[in-house]
Amino acid sequence: MASDKKFVEEITSMEEDFAQWYTDVVKKADLTGYTQLKGFMVIKPAGYAIWENIQNELDRRFKETGVENVYLPCLIPEGLLQKEKDHVEGFAPEVAWVTHGGAQELEERMCVRPTSETLFSDFYSRDVHSYRDLPKVYNQWCSVLRWEKTTRPFLRSREFLWQEGHTVHATAGEAQERTEQMLNVYADFAEEFLAIPVVRGQKTEKEKFAGAIATYTIEALMHDGKALQCGTSHNFGDGFAKAFEIRYVSKDNTLEYCHQTSWGMTTRMIGAIIMVHGDNSGLKLPPRVAPVQAMVIPIQQKKGNVLEKARELMETLRKAGIRAKIDDTDKSPGFKFSEQEMRGIPVRLEVGPKDLEKGQCVIVRRDTREKITAALDDAASVVKETLETIQNDMFENAKARMESMTYTATTKEAFCEIAETKPGFIRSMWCGERSCEDEIKDQLGGVTSRCMPFHQEHLSDTCIWCGRPAKAMVYWGKAY
Amino acid sequence: MASDKKFVEEITSMEEDFAQWYTDVVKKADLTGYTQLKGFMVIKPAGYAIWENIQNELDRRFKETGVENVYLPCLIPEGLLQKEKDHVEGFAPEVAWVTHGGAQELEERMCVRPTSETLFSDFYSRDVHSYRDLPKVYNQWCSVLRWEKTTRPFLRSREFLWQEGHTVHATAGEAQERTEQMLNVYADFAEEFLAIPVVRGQKTEKEKFAGAIATYTIEALMHDGKALQCGTSHNFGDGFAKAFEIRYVSKDNTLEYCHQTSWGMTTRMIGAIIMVHGDNSGLKLPPRVAPVQAMVIPIQQKKGNVLEKARELMETLRKAGIRAKIDDTDKSPGFKFSEQEMRGIPVRLEVGPKDLEKGQCVIVRRDTREKITAALDDAASVVKETLETIQNDMFENAKARMESMTYTATTKEAFCEIAETKPGFIRSMWCGERSCEDEIKDQLGGVTSRCMPFHQEHLSDTCIWCGRPAKAMVYWGKAY
Numbered sequence: 001m002a003s004d005k006k007f008v009e010e011i012t013s014m015e016e017d018f019a020q021w022y023t024d025v026v027k028k029a030d031l032t033g034y035t036q037l038k039g040f041m042v043i044k045p046a047g048y049a050i051w052e053n054i055q056n057e058l059d060r061r062f063k064e065t066g067v068e069n070v071y072l073p074c075l076i077p078e079g080l081l082q083k084e085k086d087h088v089e090g091f092a093p094e095v096a097w098v099t100h101g102g103a104q105e106l107e108e109r110m111c112v113r114p115t116s117e118t119l120f121s122d123f124y125s126r127d128v129h130s131y132r133d134l135p136k137v138y139n140q141w142c143s144v145l146r147w148e149k150t151t152r153p154f155l156r157s158r159e160f161l162w163q164e165g166h167t168v169h170a171t172a173g174e175a176q177e178r179t180e181q182m183l184n185v186y187a188d189f190a191e192e193f194l195a196i197p198v199v200r201g202q203k204t205e206k207e208k209f210a211g212a213i214a215t216y217t218i219e220a221l222m223h224d225g226k227a228l229q230c231g232t233s234h235n236f237g238d239g240f241a242k243a244f245e246i247r248y249v250s251k252d253n254t255l256e257y258c259h260q261t262s263w264g265m266t267t268r269m270i271g272a273i274i275m276v277h278g279d280n281s282g283l284k285l286p287p288r289v290a291p292v293q294a295m296v297i298p299i300q301q302k303k304g305n306v307l308e309k310a311r312e313l314m315e316t317l318r319k320a321g322i323r324a325k326i327d328d329t330d331k332s333p334g335f336k337f338s339e340q341e342m343r344g345i346p347v348r349l350e351v352g353p354k355d356l357e358k359g360q361c362v363i364v365r366r367d368t369r370e371k372i373t374a375a376l377d378d379a380a381s382v383v384k385e386t387l388e389t390i391q392n393d394m395f396e397n398a399k400a401r402m403e404s405m406t407y408t409a410t411t412k413e414a415f416c417e418i419a420e421t422k423p424g425f426i427r428s429m430w431c432g433e434r435s436c437e438d439e440i441k442d443q444l445g446g447v448t449s450r451c452m453p454f455h456q457e458h459l460s461d462t463c464i465w466c467g468r469p470a471k472a473m474v475y476w477g478k479a480y
Numbered sequence: 481m482a483s484d485k486k487f488v489e490e491i492t493s494m495e496e497d498f499a500q501w502y503t504d505v506v507k508k509a510d511l512t513g514y515t516q517l518k519g520f521m522v523i524k525p526a527g528y529a530i531w532e533n534i535q536n537e538l539d540r541r542f543k544e545t546g547v548e549n550v551y552l553p554c555l556i557p558e559g560l561l562q563k564e565k566d567h568v569e570g571f572a573p574e575v576a577w578v579t580h581g582g583a584q585e586l587e588e589r590m591c592v593r594p595t596s597e598t599l600f601s602d603f604y605s606r607d608v609h610s611y612r613d614l615p616k617v618y619n620q621w622c623s624v625l626r627w628e629k630t631t632r633p634f635l636r637s638r639e640f641l642w643q644e645g646h647t648v649h650a651t652a653g654e655a656q657e658r659t660e661q662m663l664n665v666y667a668d669f670a671e672e673f674l675a676i677p678v679v680r681g682q683k684t685e686k687e688k689f690a691g692a693i694a695t696y697t698i699e700a701l702m703h704d705g706k707a708l709q710c711g712t713s714h715n716f717g718d719g720f721a722k723a724f725e726i727r728y729v730s731k732d733n734t735l736e737y738c739h740q741t742s743w744g745m746t747t748r749m750i751g752a753i754i755m756v757h758g759d760n761s762g763l764k765l766p767p768r769v770a771p772v773q774a775m776v777i778p779i780q781q782k783k784g785n786v787l788e789k790a791r792e793l794m795e796t797l798r799k800a801g802i803r804a805k806i807d808d809t810d811k812s813p814g815f816k817f818s819e820q821e822m823r824g825i826p827v828r829l830e831v832g833p834k835d836l837e838k839g840q841c842v843i844v845r846r847d848t849r850e851k852i853t854a855a856l857d858d859a860a861s862v863v864k865e866t867l868e869t870i871q872n873d874m875f876e877n878a879k880a881r882m883e884s885m886t887y888t889a890t891t892k893e894a895f896c897e898i899a900e901t902k903p904g905f906i907r908s909m910w911c912g913e914r915s916c917e918d919e920i921k922d923q924l925g926g927v928t929s930r931c932m933p934f935h936q937e938h939l940s941d942t943c944i945w946c947g948r949p950a951k952a953m954v955y956w957g958k959a960y
Contacts (some may be wrong), residue, residue, distance in 0.1 A: 013716065033603055033606070035552070035599070036602060037553050037590075040548065041553075041556070042551070042553070048548075048550050048551055052549065068525035068528075068529075069525065069528045069529070069532060070522065070523055070525055070528050071518050071528055071531075071623075071641060072515070072522050072523075073515055073520040073522070074520075074554075074592070074623055074637075074639055075576070075640055077517065077521070080516065094582050095580045095582065096581050096582075097579060097580040097581075098556070098576045098592065099578075099579045100579070101638075102573050102574050102576075103573065103574065112592065114552070122515065123515065123522055127513055128512060138525070140714065142623070143554055143622070145554070158581075159553055161551060232508055299704065302501055318530050324678035371915050
């Protein structure tokens with residue numbers, strides 16, 4: 001049993017060192033592997049299966065709103081990247097440059113896409129002619145490269161997987177509507193599927209995306225009180241359309257510039273799941289996104305018909321539509337329990353000789369460790385119900401935690417004190433000036449404006465920092 | 481009606497110019513778009529939806545055999561690419577090199593992956609320790625770059641989408657079994673899902689993959705009699721394991737080298753669908769892979785309740801699990817028919833006032849143009865049946881055509897005459913020497929060995945070319 005204990009002990013507790021706890025969970029839950037390439041990761045089966053579930057569900061939600069998938073090249077010629085001035089300034093410092101194809105030096109170097117606004121704009125400039133061609137609501141699933149200096153698996157890496165939606169519309173109103181619509185798709189997805197409560201709002205001028213006229217974001221709160229930007233949606237107005245000459249002939253036969261949006265969500269969400277739901281026993285997956293929802297663990301599996309019955313139980317669960325597996329390896333039950341908990345599998349079903357005598361099994365919740373005894377005949381329906389309960393409880397708990405870590409400040413003193421002593425979100429009024437954001441960041445160890453929530457409240461009349469008249473309520477926080 | 485006619489006339493007939501016909505179909509069926517980047521393509525919604533169906537079905541078949549998906553970096557350091565000598569010779573001339581990350585020159589340049597044997601081997605060298613870690617049966621869906629000189633959409637482009645499976649096993653026997661298993665998965669998929677008959681066999685030494693000890697292939701015959709390699713599966717033996725030091729401790733506590741395989745299928749299959757099934761009216765999609773299976777086209781749609789009934793019909797089809805759409809645009813019916821045919825949608829349903837009076841609709845098959853009158857109440861079941869019939873007929877027709885274009889040669893003279901006058905496969909005996917392959921290719925305008933089929937026959941005693949004793953029956957052909 002020595003090895004069982006070791007398995008658990010190898011995780012640093014989150015209270016002791018949150019960053020190390022995160023690294024330990026990623027490793028021990030077998031989500032990623034190492035590569036020679038600094039800042040890159042191998043996403044292993046347990047990690048990739050989470051991404052596949054995210055993809056399937058997001059893709060389904062996208063398609064319900066009329067999104068169509070496409071694929072554009074992974075390289076961007078330098079000249080194309082430079083067409084929109086703000087955009088190139090935002091990305092040029094962190095792209096990887098291809099200079100040779102085979103033995104030949106390229107006439108123009110190309111970067112591996114860090115994001116594809118310029119490629120889509122170039123494509124739309126050739127594909128959009130008339131109002132009849134609009135709107136185009138396209139999305140692609142792909143990987144992108146950004147040459148980051150400090151990296152962490154899922155949260156910030158030189159390559160990550162994502163989807164990037166790029167749409168083109170006839171009117172400014174339609175573009176704005178699509179921008180907000182997709183932000184809400186992300187928010188609902190995060191809350192309903194990943195059980196991650198989020199704040200929906202708009203980024204300030206300082207924090208918005210390079211080239212956008214407005215950026216919307218969903219912000220979640222991690223276990224350590226740091227914020228994580230989970231998905232963004234950008235309205236570009238006609239900025240790219242003017243740089244790329246994307247015009248259409250209207251119904252009135254006039255030539256008009258188009259309006260564009262883009263929106264993205266990434267493998268970073270796997271990091272969010274870990275840091276919102278995990279605990280000192282490891283990963284804790286919300287049932288809807290869990291690749292394996294129920295692990296059947298036979299006890300004294302060599303006795304009588306235990307193994308046979310355990311396999312029957314797994315088949316029963318599968319037939320009921322539950323993603324079930326059995327751990328029939330020769331490891332000890334204790335080791336199997338630790339492993340199932342480490343990997344975040346929402347429930348385990350224990351079946352031993354004594355259970356079988358009584359025609360029952362024991363269902364153990366990963367989130368609360370509550371044990372539920374169920375007749376074998378009812379096991380599938382009890383597990384189904386339990387998974388629903390876990391999904392809801394995980395969301396409610398995360399929401400309660402976020403609320404308990406969201407503080408309101410109406411004076412500068414209170415603001416500073418909270419920032420220095422209480423990890424979490426701070427809500428306060430703000431004058432709208434970048435100078436206040438800059439000073440807050442400098443003086444309070446990296447506190448930034450996370451967003452101006454859609455649901456605005458009037459907390460005080462003046463900016464928490466400079467005392468000038470307040471323009472908006474802002475959520476502040478330290479962020480990943 | 482002038483514009484309707486034009487829509488159809490814009491396709492070059494395949495008898496006149498097959499290459500131009502192909503280009504026209506790709507363009508008019510709206511599968512790809514142009515980009516500034518030479519040799520790259522934009523895959524538009526109609527094309528990408530075909531790829532999504534291919535992905536879903538292949539992925540399902542993979543997982544049934546125990547495959548797990550992963551994701552590895554898109555860049556390969558030069559030193560890693562060079563570790564297996566044959567492999568680097570095969571790929572180095574056609575890779576794209578990244579030399580800078582941001583403003584900084586990299587210490588070691590990296591190529592964008594042309595294929596990932598080296599990355600997987602590097603990963604396995606760190607992840608495999610004991611027989612308990614084996615086998616690993618991993619796959620990834622991604623894009624790869626190969627700096628090709630001449631390119632054509634789907635068939636050969638500098639970037640393409642594919643899946644690459646990479647497995648590692650304890651024994652040579654297991655690796656060989658997996659290599660053949662995956663080749664058969666490809667073959668069954670091509671025949672059952674894409675209605676494309678294939679020849680299954682082994683590549684000759686000359687034609688095998690860089691670094692493999694054996695390469696297996698499925699070869700299909702296009703409408704013009706040229707062969708297309710549709711999927712390959714490679715057995716690497718322990719070559720990569722020795723280059724990358726991938727070893728495991730066996731049950732007997734000895735240190736052993738692993739055995740590896742890889743296998744891939746690409747967006748090239750979309751090109752195969754076009755060239756096997758298409759005709760002079762455009763694309764012809766087998767129902768199982770068709771993103772839209774049935775297009776409802778209202779006739780005189782402004783009359784009475786035609787439009788309403790047509791929409792009801794579409795909903796009925798959808799409820800029956802048929803991927804149905806309605807074309808209720810203000811284009812003329814003739815134009816809509818042409819467009820539906822051009823895009824390869826397997827059936828259309830015509831509903832006009834006269835049909836409605838009789839409570840019926842007319843179902844028109846894309847493949848045969850046969851018209852079937854069905855009561856509205858029966859439409860869904862008739863369409864379902866018709867789609868199954870089309871799928872089977874398309875396969876049988878393609879198979880009959882392939883067979884009618886497969887010739888047997890038992891003398892050199894016959895071989896040369898067939899090669900010069902009859903497009904298609906030539907079956908003949910071969911001595912096993914590369915020199916004969918080289919001479920045949922040089923002297924017969926590019927005829928190459930496509931494969932040594934699994935089902936060998938004894939056609940003659942001697943090699944068709946040199947007269948030495950025959951070692952194997954080979955399928956020859958000109959290929960894309």
